Amino acid sequence: MIRLPLVLFLSAALFSTGVYGVLARRNAVLVLMSIELMLNAVNINLVAFGAALHDLTGQVFALFVITVAAAEVGIGLAIVILIYRNRATINVDEVNLLKW
């Protein structure tokens, strides 16, 4: 049995890496991947607390998150492809038309 705090540390490290990736990477695909990292960090948290508390809700929730993450990645990659087709770049800094 792995101790809960260690798992939470892993989860926190993963989440922080994701946050960093979302905020700092310029490549849109990497940003999407960082979001996956964050979602999976949450999944680890859910599963870990579910195991620790003997409650299946956490695992069920994790399944839902995986489903939503798949959908999210599908839509996200489609957007990235369309951006690339239109602007020949996937640098998120250059995708800034939606502004004042």
Add this chain to the structure above:
Amino acid sequence: MVAAESTEALGRAIADPNSFLTNAWLIAFLPAMSALLTLFLGKRTPGKGSVYGIAAVGASFVLSLGVLWTFVGGERGFYEASMPWFQIGQLHLEVGVYVDGLTAVMVVVVTSISLCVHIYSLGYMKGDVRFTWFYTVLSLFTSAMLVVVLANNLFQLLVGWEVMGVCSYLLIGHWWEDHVNSSSAIKAFITTRVGDVPFMFGIFVLISITGFTTSNIPAISDVVSHGGASVALVSAAALLLFGGTIGKSAQFPLHVWLPDAMAGPTPVSALIHAATMVAAGVYLVGRLFFVFTDADPVVLQIVGVVGGITMLGAALMAFVQDDIKRVLAYSTISQLAYMVAGMSMGPAGRTGAFFHLFTHAFFKALLFLGSGVVIHAVHTNNMSEMGGLRSRMPITFWTFLIGSLALAGVPPLAGFWSKDELLVVANEGGHDVMFVVLLLTALLTAFYMTRAVLMTFFGEFRGHGEPHEGPRTMTGVLVALATVTVFVGLLGAPQLGAPFGTWVFFHEIEEALFVPWIAVASTLAALLGIAIGYRLYNTYRERDPIRSLGPAYTVLTNKYYLDDLYWKGIVRPVRDDLSARVYWNDRRIIDGVVNGAASFTKTLGNGVNWFDEKVIDGAVNGLANLAGFTGGLLRYIQSGNVQRYAVFLFAGVVVLAVIFTKI
């Protein structure tokens, strides 16, 4: 109708008025219409518009004769008809006619003289610059006088009275290119105005007697004769009304306008001095005689004194005139004073006064029109430049002579009978002073008329050119008037029953008396005047014999200094000082207040505008600007950079997390 109640005061209403009476309003209406027609169509009509006036006045004359015929036939009542005009509060004003014997006589006088003047002017005014305009005003003038004569109420009378004032102004100033003429017109207008103001107040007093309900003359008569008003009030009304008579009938001290009114064309002088205008003043006293009889006796004494002063004063001034029209003008003033003096002697005098007005109208019109022919021929008004016209203008000479003899009072011409009647009344009524004054004036009248006739028609011709008889329209009128002058006096002859006295009387018919010694005295006075005149002026002298009067002559030529007094005492102070002050007052104070109010409003408006622009608009715009400014600040957040949004998102989550964990 009001008339039914006032039978006691004014006789009875005529039960079945004939069509002349029911159509009496046309007498005044037709000349008014002709004035309008002449004004608008005159210049496009053959004869330049004179036809309208002559036709209308002619028709009025025929109607007037019809009206008079009713009273000649023995009618003693009156006819009244009116319709409402307008109403102010309790005061009902009406337009209407009131016809009795007096009215009938007056309308005949006015229309006949006016007709003569209309026809005569065809010749006299031929080729005049404003020929059509002249006829317009002539017709309007006649109409206004007829309105006064026919009026059944004071308000209508006042309207006609004032219209007449305006018309006299227009006619006297007909040749306004000459400054003297326009000044004379203004003088006539303003001087009569001075009398009109008390006259108007007199009317107000009479209306107030009725409790401000009507200005109807029979109604007022009813109130007054039933003692509905205090003697003091009635006396005040009588005196105020007499003020109007003093102005219009040129009595002392407002007689000064009349000699200057000679500046107008001669036919106008004839019309003003014989039938209209000046007669209106006398007519007014006669029509409202009940006011004078019911007033304090002192009122009639004042009337008599004014008449007496005017009579003698004017006759004396006629002595020294060289202008033939001015001689006649002063004679008119003097003869009007005769009528006024007659009125002052009570009901019997009223009949005599009106008989004198009646006869005077004809012979004075004759004299004026005759002098017009002379002036037309010799192109001057000055008798010193005439002379010897007897053979050159025989018709004018003979008619003028008849007129002069009538005015002098030589029997059996018109003037003799009317003067005799007044003398008899003065004697009967015990007015001894008045009797002497009347007799003396008769003497003076005979004298100055002899002087005028001798200077004009006898001796050698002293003027320039070759004078000749006037055109037939003019001489024809003279002959007609001379004929009337010869016979009209017989209407008042006691030997023939004095039918005039049965037409014009007050309350009851006065019996006309013939006192032989008075007739002889008045004839002697006239003959004496003529004799003195003949003695002095039989041969023309370069130096007028009247100059030997010395200082008196100077006083008379200066018109008793009355004109100078008015000029220095009233006209100049008013014109130069008062009007300057009023002008200053107008410019500085009235205009100042008005302009000040304007500029204050403008300043206030500017202030309000500033407030609107700066404060109200400022608040609105300020809010918008504030929103814009903050929006401008906030828009920097909206960078379009997804990662920056994400930073804010996470920052927010961190903040929330911190807050919630603290709790």
